[in-house]
Amino acid sequence: MGGVVEVRNLRKIYPMGDDEVVALGGVDLSIERGEFIAVMGPSGSGKSTFMQIVGMLDRATSGSYSFEGRDVAALTDDERADIRSRRLGFVFQSYNLLPRTSALENVELPMVYAGVPEARRLDIALEKMDIVGIKSLADHMPNQMSGGQQQRIAIARSLVNDPALILADEPTGALDTKTSRDVMRIFSDLNATRDITIMLVTHEPDIAAFAKRIVTFRDGHILSDVPNVKRAA
Amino acid sequence: MNLRATLRLAIQALVRNKARSLLTMLGIVIGVAAVIVTVAIGAGARVSVQQSIASLGSNLIVVQPGSVTQGGVRTGFGGASSLTPQDGLAIAQLPGVAAVSPIVSVRSQVVAGGNNWQTQITGVAPTYTFIKAWALASGRFLSESDVASIAKVAVLGQTVVTQLFPGGESPIGKTVIIKGSPFTVIGTMTVLGQSGMGQDQDDVVLVPYSSAMERLTGLTTVNLLMISAATAAQVNPVQSEVVSLLARRHRITPPQPYDFQVRNLQAFAQAASSTGTVMELLLAGVAAVSLLVGGIGIMNIMMVSVTERTREIGLRMAVGARARSILNQFLTESIVLSTIGGLIGVVVGVLGTILVALLAKWPTLIPPGWIFASVGFSAMVGIFFGYYPAQKAAHLSPIEALRFE
Ligand SMILES: Nc1ncnc2c1ncn2[C@@H]1O[C@H](COP(=O)(O)OP(=O)(O)O)[C@@H](O)[C@H]1O
Ligand SMILES: [Mg+2]
Numbered sequence: 053m054g055g056v057v058e059v060r061n062l063r064k065i066y067p068m069g070d071d072e073v074v075a076l077g078g079v080d081l082s083i084e085r086g087e088f089i090a091v092m093g094p095s096g097s098g099k100s101t102f103m104q105i106v107g108m109l110d111r112a113t114s115g116s117y118s119f120e121g122r123d124v125a126a127l128t129d130d131e132r133a134d135i136r137s138r139r140l141g142f143v144f145q146s147y148n149l150l151p152r153t154s155a156l157e158n159v160e161l162p163m164v165y166a167g168v169p170e171a172r173r174l175d176i177a178l179e180k181m182d183i184v185g186i187k188s189l190a191d192h193m194p195n196q197m198s199g200g201q202q203q204r205i206a207i208a209r210s211l212v213n214d215p216a217l218i219l220a221d222e223p224t225g226a227l228d229t230k231t232s233r234d235v236m237r238i239f240s241d242l243n244a245t246r247d248i249t250i251m252l253v254t255h256e257p258d259i260a261a262f263a264k265r266i267v268t269f270r271d272g273h274i275l276s277d278v279p280n281v282k283r284a285a
Numbered sequence: 286m287n288l289r290a291t292l293r294l295a296i297q298a299l300v301r302n303k304a305r306s307l308l309t310m311l312g313i314v315i316g317v318a319a320v321i322v323t324v325a326i327g328a329g330a331r332v333s334v335q336q337s338i339a340s341l342g343s344n345l346i347v348v349q350p351g352s353v354t355q356g357g358v359r360t361g362f363g364g365a366s367s368l369t370p371q372d373g374l375a376i377a378q379l380p381g382v383a384a385v386s387p388i389v390s391v392r393s394q395v396v397a398g399g400n401n402w403q404t405q406i407t408g409v410a411p412t413y414t415f416i417k418a419w420a421l422a423s424g425r426f427l428s429e430s431d432v433a434s435i436a437k438v439a440v441l442g443q444t445v446v447t448q449l450f451p452g453g454e455s456p457i458g459k460t461v462i463i464k465g466s467p468f469t470v471i472g473t474m475t476v477l478g479q480s481g482m483g484q485d486q487d488d489v490v491l492v493p494y495s496s497a498m499e500r501l502t503g504l505t506t507v508n509l510l511m512i513s514a515a516t517a518a519q520v521n522p523v524q525s526e527v528v529s530l531l532a533r534r535h536r537i538t539p540p541q542p543y544d545f546q547v548r549n550l551q552a553f554a555q556a557a558s559s560t561g562t563v564m565e566l567l568l569a570g571v572a573a574v575s576l577l578v579g580g581i582g583i584m585n586i587m588m589v590s591v592t593e594r595t596r597e598i599g600l601r602m603a604v605g606a607r608a609r610s611i612l613n614q615f616l617t618e619s620i621v622l623s624t625i626g627g628l629i630g631v632v633v634g635v636l637g638t639i640l641v642a643l644l645a646k647w648p649t650l651i652p653p654g655w656i657f658a659s660v661g662f663s664a665m666v667g668i669f670f671g672y673y674p675a676q677k678a679a680h681l682s683p684i685e686a687l688r689f690e
Contacts, residue, residue, distance in 0.1 A: 104684050107603070109602075109603060109683040109684040109687065110682070110683075110684040129607075129608060130607050130608070130609075133602065133605055133606065133607040133608070134605065134607070136602075136603060136604065136605045136683075137604065137605020137606075138605070142603050142604070144687075148596065148599075148600045148603075148687070150597055150600070151301070152301040152302075153297070153301065157297075161601070161604055162604040162605055164290060164294065165601070165604060165605040165606045165607070165610060166605055209604070213605075
């Protein structure tokens with residue numbers, strides 16, 4: 053088991069006028085290949101900030117972060133974009149699908165930037181859509197789909213470049229209980245059968261229950277980091 | 286990302302926002318259409334001025350008698366009748382001269398059967414049709430032997446034909462009475478229309494100049510000599526040759542004033558043509574300003590578009606788009622918009638030009654260069670005004686873009 057993410061004393065400080073907000077006050081965390089981590093904690097505890105830095109959407113104020121052995125702080129914006137393209141997958145609470153764009157084209161999008169030849173894109177996109185059970189919706193538009201279906205599209209999209217790590221920030225936040233559980237089962241499945249490393253943010257214990265490890269944040273620090281002994285199925 | 290993929294992305298984005306894309310293009314469409322129509326009108330006007338000058342004969346040199354200013358008394362053109370057909374024959378021998386015709390003008394009543402008509406009788410040489418580039422409609426034109434034999438033959442302009450032969454019968458072979466002398470009609474001319482001065486050029490009877498002198502004016506001199514230089518380039522050399530030849534023939538030595546005046550239409554043609562060019566450029570300038578306004582419209586909407594699609598930009602960055610890809614996408618959108626706008630503008634402009642030509646009956650001409658230039662200029666407008674918004678999009682931070690509400 054090799055290390056995917058290695059974070060040491062990670063700090064993120066947002067300036068707020070003359071004042072500043074310490075969103076992360078020194079976080080240490082290691083994520084190994086094949087893990088399924090739920091990040092919990094009250095609102096404002098720094099969960100999203102942490103995800104964004106790990107996802108290379110934002111930069112830390114200080115501390116060290118290495119991704120698959122590379123020092124992220126030393127990377128250029130283009131190198132970070134390339135890692136996001138090939139090694140990371142994102143799932144957001146608000147799905148973030150392109151409007152007026154078919155499900156298939158939404159799923160294909162990361163491959164466009166990764167330079168995957170057009171002929172292969174269709175096969176890969178359909179394969180990933182099949183995994184999350186929405187292959188039949190390929191030519192539907194996002195506004196013709198339910199929230200659960202849209203989120204599955206987003207999950208399929210996060211899978212197309214075979215990422216090392218999927219980051220999901222409250223992926224079930226906008227879904228009802230039943231749909232939330234369906235979506236969580238997909239993540240569980242991906243982790244179990246395809247050995248995909250997943251870190252997801254939630255503040256609902258039922259959702260966190262699907263993970264193998266639960267990290268709890270409070271005020272920009274990790275309060276607890278424990279294996280989940282009573283996993284849901 | 287390669288060009289094809291970028292183009293594909295840009296076109297997808299534009300198609301997804303059809304209404305906005307069309308509105309954005311509107312400025313460019315109107316700008317280019319305005320360029321095409323104004324240039325077409327300007328060029329049309331210039332060409333028609335050139336053509337009407339050419340129809341007068343831009344290789345034409347006219348010798349008029351007199352206009353002698355002597356002792357403060359200006360006698361005016363024709364005041365001194367000094368030109369003879371022999372002068373004309375001598376001029377015809379000069380190098381660079383294509384044709385010469387003496388012109389003898391008289392106004393007279395012409396009678397044919399029960400009809401009569403007050404018209405212009407012009408005595409000319411057989412070369413007259415060549416000099417005026419005027420074609421015969423029927424019969425034959427005056428010949429050298431008609432001139433030599435002082436024949437009583439006439440060729441009628443179409444206005445005279447309609448006035449004297451209203452029944453539509455052929456005038457060829459009929460007799461017309463001019464100042465009491467019977468002339469046989471041997472031909473008719475095609476319609477020439479109005480002159481630049483608004484005169485009806487078809488209201489004329491052409492007779493041999495010798496006959497006009499002998500039977501109508503009774504003079505040994507002629508009113509004008511019309512000379513056609515072989516080429517436009519030879520107009521000026523021929524003109525000075527004519528001046529020195531006539532000075533010699535009329536035994537005029539400086540500082541004695543000439544008893545004739547030699548003039549050509551080339552200077553006038555050049556002036557008219559350059560005025561046309563200035564007008565055309567002015568119109569094009571006005572139209573280019575409207576194109577520029579169209580470009581600012583594009584920038585405006587692209588800015589709105591970048592703001593509206595901030596989350597989309599964030600998402601694209603999250604899934605791996607480099608700043609360069611985002612820049613290229615928005616720049617390409619802007620160029621595609623403005624180029625398609627330019628192409629539509631060309632179509633609208635051409636249709637508008639046709640409409641102007643049909644409704645206002647203005648002469649129009651669309652120089653093909655302007656079509657390429659205006660589409661090319663539209664594309665450049667797209668690059669220029671699209672760059673700033675595209676740059677703005679590319680420099681967004683991924684997380685700020687994603688968080689944007
Ligand atoms: N862009 C920002 N500018 C200023 N403060 C921010 C920004 N993003 C987050 N914060 C602050 O950082 C802290 C952590 O926020 P966040 O990571 O979003 O928490 P969580 O996702 O756990 O609710 C909060 O106090 C929040 O107000
Ligand atoms: Mg959050």
